[in-house]
Amino acid sequence: MRSQEELLKALSDCVVDMEDELVGEVAQEYVTAGYPALDGILKGLVDGMQKAAALYEQEEYFIPELLVCSEAMYNGLEVLRPHLESAGSQEKHKVVIGVVEGDTHDIGKNLVRIMLETAGYEIYDLGRDVPLQKFVDKAKEVQADVIAMSTLMSTTMPGMKRVIEMLEEEGIRKNYKVIIGGAPISPAFANKIKADGYSANAVEAVTLVDRLLQG
Amino acid sequence: MGDVNMSRVNEMTPLERAAAMSQGKAVDRLPCNPNVANGVARVYGCKISEFNRDAKTLAAAQIAAYRRFGYDSVRIFTDLFTLCEAMGAEVKFPDDDTADLLKPAISDIKDIGRLQPVNPYKDGRLPVQLDAMKYLIDEVGHEVGCSGAVVGPFTNAFFLLGVDNTLKQIIKSPEAVHALCRISLETCKIFSEAVIKLGLTPTISEPMSSCTVVSPKTFREFSAPYLQELVDFIKSKGKGVIMHICGDTGNIWKDIAAMGVSGFSIDNVASLIECKHAIGHQVRILGNVDPGGVVYCGTPLDVRLKTLEGIAECYDSPKGYTPMSGCSLPVETPFANIQSMMDTVREVGYPVMPEKVEAMIADCKNQMAVL
Known part of the structure; x- marks a missing residue:
């Protein structure tokens, strides 16, 4: 033994x-x-x-x-x-994650999900090619702390901006930290669309979310 | 079609420029390639899905964008999935956006033996691509270099078996991945040969070889042997090879240069100046203005600054330098930003005077500070 x-x-x-x-x-x-x-x-x-x-x-x-x-x-x-004994599990921060509509590449998103899960976050994975409204609806439904969007294709980058606009239109932008990532995404783009953060890879994403939720 | 841009009326043609430059004669400016991909549809005024079935439209759109901006290379390239589709993968064709992989050709490594090399005149969209290449070279081949995109063997292998699955099999079934790359290579060679027969030059796109995806060790074991064979094959037909690998490539630059490619196009996440120091004495370097963050999202002034900074870093690269975007431009990139890259290169002129470039950079920064 x-x-x-x-x-x-x-x-x-x-x-x-x-x-x-x-x-x-x-x-x-x-x-x-x-x-x-x-x-x-x-x-x-x-x-x-x-x-x-x-x-x-x-x-x-x-x-x-x-x-x-x-x-x-x-x-x-x-x-x-x-x-697992069900008791004693403390309230976890919630993250809604997905690949924005028009893009089916989800390796990067999956790695971010794994790393966030590993770090103790509760993840709601919407999968890939996710309709933009779904990010908003799911975040409201589960009272998420973070919305994380990913794309590999530059063609779908405007969708990320749209989600942030939708949150603003509903007057709930302040309720969520929005983070974005993916090959064509840069810190400059994140600033431009007023996302709360950007990370270059899955490991960094954890540090980013930790930092945003502390602040 | 193709409203002629006044700024290029008195220019040399790209072929004249390239020829003069290679002979050490006077030229008007550096070559430049903003890398307009399916965005040519916006210049020409058609839907991207028309490129999948109408060779004339595909060529005409490329020509319209070339005539509008006057860049130094035209290429038939629609998406990365033409070869895998011709081998049995399913591809999704949005009405007015870039095609995407829907389902790989096989889902299990036991089916690798069922894959067949392509017939480029019959399978998938390859006949459309080849016809478009023919129209392209007939129309503008006398003035500008025409190329046809070939997806590299390693990257195409991922689309045959599925990306996630192939990533795992690299570790779990190396032999299967080699078999997959071998059949993939056969297709790459067959298609390259068809491109060359039409008089165009194949370019190789090998994004999965990036250090952002696989380790240099994996690259050397699974990608490099097949890539080398493809490069050798294309060179044996008398053509030079320009290769593009997305993402971080610093740790495989020397491998790529040693393959004997004539040009390497680098992504904006890689360092232009380090690339120059590493392999600038062996290959022409092309790159690397950020296509998403700067050319798509930025202003013409942002594009101007980044183009100038690239020139300042790399103009003296021994085997030559071509200002270019770090990857294909997003479809909806503003024309003014594409124009800005071209105009900046025109204004810099040739030979490049570093003091002039530095002054232009300082001027850009001043203008930005005022804004």
């Missing part, structure tokens, strides 16, 4: 080392041994994902590596989640 500490490290290593098949067995062993699922998630899987993010920042890992790491994290989560 491995100790909890050993198993946590094994879970973390599975994520960092892209062991998306092995991770399920380790998670099962962890649960069978009776250790708390929340620790397994936070100190095991999420720890691994944070290490993977650090490797990404150091340009050791790139998109393929990060994707397989996240697959490993999700495979582990699938085993651990049903064993």
